[in-house]
Amino acid sequence: MNAKETIENREEITRRFFLGWGSATIIGMASLAASLLTMLRMPIPSLMPGKAARFKIGNKEDFPPGTTKYFEMEQVYVFADQKGISAMSAICTHLGCIVSKEQKQFVCPCHGSRYDLTGRVMQGPAPKNLSWYSVAMLPSAKLVVDRNKVVQPGTKLLV
Amino acid sequence: MNEERKIDSAVSALSQYFQNLKQFPQNFLASVARHGALDSRRARAQAVFSNVFLHVHSAKVHRFSLRWNYTFGLGIMCVGLFAILIITGLLLMIYYRPDTQHAYNSMKDLIYIVPSGRLVRNVHRWGAHLMVIAVFLHMARVFYTSSYKKGREFNWVIGLVLFIFTLALSFTGYLLPWDQLAYWATTIGANIAASPRELTDALHLTWIFDIGTLQKRLLLGADSIGNDALIRFYFLHSVFLPLLLTLFLMVHLWRIRKDGGLSRPDVIDSRLLEGLPENTMAQKTFAAKSKKTYNLVAMVRGKRISFDDDSPENLVDTIPHALTYEFVAFMFILAITIVLSYFFDAPLKEPANPILPENPAKAPWYFLGLQELVSYSAFMGGIGIPTIAIVGLALIPYIDRTEGSVGKWFENKSGLRLTLWSALFATVSCVAMLTITVNFGWFRNWFPQIPQLVIIVVNPGTILVLLFSIWSIFTIKIFDSIRFGAIALFTCFFVSFIILTYFASIHRGPNWGFYWWPSLWPIN
Numbered sequence: 001m002n003a004k005e006t007i008e009n010r011e012e013i014t015r016r017f018f019l020g021w022g023s024a025t026i027i028g029m030a031s032l033a034a035s036l037l038t039m040l041r042m043p044i045p046s047l048m049p050g051k052a053a054r055f056k057i058g059n060k061e062d063f064p065p066g067t068t069k070y071f072e073m074e075q076v077y078v079f080a081d082q083k084g085i086s087a088m089s090a091i092c093t094h095l096g097c098i099v100s101k102e103q104k105q106f107v108c109p110c111h112g113s114r115y116d117l118t119g120r121v122m123q124g125p126a127p128k129n130l131s132w133y134s135v136a137m138l139p140s141a142k143l144v145v146d147r148n149k150v151v152q153p154g155t156k157l158l159v
Numbered sequence: 160m161n162e163e164r165k166i167d168s169a170v171s172a173l174s175q176y177f178q179n180l181k182q183f184p185q186n187f188l189a190s191v192a193r194h195g196a197l198d199s200r201r202a203r204a205q206a207v208f209s210n211v212f213l214h215v216h217s218a219k220v221h222r223f224s225l226r227w228n229y230t231f232g233l234g235i236m237c238v239g240l241f242a243i244l245i246i247t248g249l250l251l252m253i254y255y256r257p258d259t260q261h262a263y264n265s266m267k268d269l270i271y272i273v274p275s276g277r278l279v280r281n282v283h284r285w286g287a288h289l290m291v292i293a294v295f296l297h298m299a300r301v302f303y304t305s306s307y308k309k310g311r312e313f314n315w316v317i318g319l320v321l322f323i324f325t326l327a328l329s330f331t332g333y334l335l336p337w338d339q340l341a342y343w344a345t346t347i348g349a350n351i352a353a354s355p356r357e358l359t360d361a362l363h364l365t366w367i368f369d370i371g372t373l374q375k376r377l378l379l380g381a382d383s384i385g386n387d388a389l390i391r392f393y394f395l396h397s398v399f400l401p402l403l404l405t406l407f408l409m410v411h412l413w414r415i416r417k418d419g420g421l422s423r424p425d426v427i428d429s430r431l432l433e434g435l436p437e438n439t440m441a442q443k444t445f446a447a448k449s450k451k452t453y454n455l456v457a458m459v460r461g462k463r464i465s466f467d468d469d470s471p472e473n474l475v476d477t478i479p480h481a482l483t484y485e486f487v488a489f490m491f492i493l494a495i496t497i498v499l500s501y502f503f504d505a506p507l508k509e510p511a512n513p514i515l516p517e518n519p520a521k522a523p524w525y526f527l528g529l530q531e532l533v534s535y536s537a538f539m540g541g542i543g544i545p546t547i548a549i550v551g552l553a554l555i556p557y558i559d560r561t562e563g564s565v566g567k568w569f570e571n572k573s574g575l576r577l578t579l580w581s582a583l584f585a586t587v588s589c590v591a592m593l594t595i596t597v598n599f600g601w602f603r604n605w606f607p608q609i610p611q612l613v614i615i616v617v618n619p620g621t622i623l624v625l626l627f628s629i630w631s632i633f634t635i636k637i638f639d640s641i642r643f644g645a646i647a648l649f650t651c652f653f654v655s656f657i658i659l660t661y662f663a664s665i666h667r668g669p670n671w672g673f674y675w676w677p678s679l680w681p682i683n
Contacts, residue, residue: 044373045380049387072514094537095350097343097516109518110347111534111671123604125534127357127611 053148059141060085060159070101076133076145077101084156087135087145088119093128106130118153129153200440203478215412217420219474220481222435223566224421229304232488233297238408239489240290243496245401247283255335257393259386262337263510270507281500287329289496291525294325295653302555302649303578305565305642306422312556314414317407319553324404326525331396333523334389342511343520345384345392351533351541352378358538361612383513417457424566427473436480438472518669528659532620534671535601544620548652559645570642577634577643581650588626588651589658592619597673627651 055074063069063080070077075090075098090106092099097110105122106115113124120129134149135157143157179186189195194205204218223229254273256265269276298318301307307315334345356371365371380387415421475481508517522530532540569575596619602609627648635644668674669681 043377043380043391045376045387049381049385075514095347095354095533097346097520098514107670109516109670110520121603122607123600125536125601125603125614127537127614128360 054144054146056138057087057135057143057145060137060143063143063159068101071145074145074147076147078135078145081156084158085135085143086154086156087133089131089133089147091130092126093121093130094124094126099130120153197478200476203476207477213477215416216477216481217416218477220477221420221423222432222437222473222475223423223427225435225475225480225484226431227484229423229566229568230300230421231296232484232491233293233300235485235488236293236492237290237297239492240286240293240496241404241408243286243493244283244290247279247286248397248401250279251283252397257335257390259337259389259511262335262389266336266338266507270504277504278497278500281503281505282496284505285499285503286496287332288524289492289499290325291329293492294322298322298552299649299653303568303646304422305563305567305570307556308560308563308565309418309422311414311418311422314411314418315556316553317411317414319549321404321407321411323549324400324407328396328400328404329523329525331392331400334384334392335396336507337389337511338506339508339511339515339517340506342384342513343517344522344526345388346516347520347522347530347533348526349375349379349384349388351529351537354533354537354541356538357536357611358615361610361615422565424564427566432473436475438475519667519671521664521667524660524664527663528656531659531663531667532618535596535618535620536615539615539618540620543615544624547624551648551652555645555649559641561640561642563642570646573638574643574646577638577646578650581630581634581647582654584630585627585651585654586658588623589655589662592623593662595619623655627655 055071057063057069057071057078063078063085065081067080068077070090077088077090079086079088090099091097092108092110092113094108094111094113097108099106099108099113099115104117106117106119107113108124108126111125113126114122115126115130116122118129119132121127131150132153132155134146134151134155136144136146137157137159138144143159192206194202194209197203197206207213207216207218251269254265254269254276256262266280269280271277301315301318330345330348334341353371353375355374356365356369359365359368359371376382378388378391379385380391521527529540529545532544534540536543564570569578599605601618602614630651631644631648634647635641638644665677666673666675668677668679674680
């Protein structure tokens with residue numbers, strides 16, 4: 001009886017079999033990978049809506065030494081002293097609540113994290129200090145804070 | 160003669176037409192219910208077997224499965240509540256708008272203008288809370304009756320998946336009213352999703368692998384909660400998660416059938432079956448070995464439906480008995496939901512205001528225990544410990560493979576005592592832990608410079624996990640039984656969940672400070 005020669009009753013893999021099934025498999029897997037990658041990247045947003053990271057805060061005359069201003073739309077505190085103007089985030093590093101300012105510290109209402117006036121964590125579950133943001137001056141002499149640029153605490157713009 | 164016949168056939172076709180017309184109602188009914196009237200056991204069995212909606216049931220059920228104080232009908236209540244939620248959800252979808260500009264106003268319309276809107280919305284809300292409670296109790300019932308053994312292991316895992324879907328559905332639905340409560344509870348949830356950042360930062364890995372930010376962006380469609388988040392949550396809540404839950408529910412119910420029905424003991428004391436519907440034909444028909452012939456329809460696992468012992472006496476028809484008991488359970492939970500909805504309105508606070516955080520900003524009640532843990536470490540409390548808990552639960556049927564007393568609550572008197580002792584142990588541990596943290600704070604209060612990694616690894620949550628594990632292993636040694644160790648661990652988890660939930664809902668006030676009663680909160 002002439003049994004049809006299939007891979008099961010053959011001793012070796014022929015070139016024909018390998019090239020035929022091999023290319024089919026590779027094309028199949030490649031198609032699967034391509035479609036999965038195409039579909040899976042769709043939920044990851046590419047355009048972030050929301051407020052722009054950079055925002056103008058005014059002129060240097062608006063910030064004489066000793067000023068503290070809170071920009072509530074951007075959730076940023078701006079301080080001015082003899083050494084210059086600095087900006088600090090008001091967003092608690094624990095879970096994103098907005099800290100409130102007291103005399104000598106910042107307190108987060110959600111779990112009671114406390115930061116000193118330079119943003120260093122003193123108490124509570126916050127894992128990191130409050131971020132300092134870069135303050136720069138535009139050619140038009142307007143001051144701008146950039147929340148995408150985190151700087152070392154203590155960085156101040158001398159004006 | 161031929162003409163006569165021809166005339167006869169012409170007349171009879173026309174009269175046949177009218178006769179068919181007259182008989183339309185009964186013919187139609189017969190075509191729908193091909194088993195005919197449900198007045199014989201055969202018809203009733205056929206009805207269950209051939210109906211696509213009913214055939215998840217077996218044609219007969221064991222009387223033990225109908226015992227109210229065995230399952231308490233909790234599985235039926237879970238499914239029933241899901242059905243109630245789908246129906247009320249569909250109705251709400253007619254008026255709700257998933258857009259930040261319109262969502263809150265559409266809620267107001269639903270409550271004050273839409274006919275029956277207030278009641279339907281309340282039923283949806285209360286149904287959701289009750290469903291979370293029901294799935295917890297159902298899980299506890301399945302665990303304490305050892306119903307995860309003898310081939311039912313994977314069904315337990317599927318049940319856990321359903322549990323997670325239930326919580327996810329509740330969480331995504333919570334945002335939709337777009338009020339202060341919704342917005343800030345979701346802020347907490349989204350930041351928990353981002354909390355792997357706490358771990359990768361502590362390990363200085365964030366620059367290669369920022370899974371925290373990716374998770375948060377995937378969930379919110381942005382870096383903060385806005386329109387993208389609302390539409391994503393609406394999609395998850397109304398379409399994707401219900402679909403997934405339905406699929407897994409199908410598998411879950413199907414497996415119950417293939418596992419031979421609800422779990423029950425191998426040897427059933429006949430006193431336990433008193434008061435349940437009886438199989439009145441059993442004495443007459445099955446006195447001797449069965450003489451019926453059968454076609455093979457399916458292979459069903461287990462030692463069920465064996466016709467050599469007395470079990471046919473204990474099988475009763477699904478129609479009407481099982482369906483009646485299911486109906487009662489469903490009516491019961493429906494009644495509770497409607498009574499609650501009639502007297503208590505679902506809350507709706509002021510419209511969401513991203514600038515003004517709620518104080519205290521609390522998650523929905525079933526996540527409050529988690530929120531307490533999160534107040535010590537975002538990653539450990541929000542992701543680490545829940546993962547440990549879920550993985551631990553999933554492993555139970557695979558670690559505890561003892562052939563114990565399936566179908567018996569708490570195994571035996573020893574098991575009951577162990578459960579009570581474990582509950583006491585868990586209570587004492589939780590209260591002690593909470594007393595320390597309320598009065599003295601945690602590491603960062605005493606050592607401000609301490610690395611975050613230390614806090615991630617050593618915090619009240621992880622210490623409780625350690626204590627419960629030690630208690631469980633100690634139990635395994637003392638009783639020389641893995642099952643008893645499982646009982647100890649599960650009880651600790653269950654009781655501590657209840658205590659932490661209670662504590663965070665009653666005793667945590669503004670700034671997450673400790674207060675003896677909510678009436679003592681300072682008014683802002």
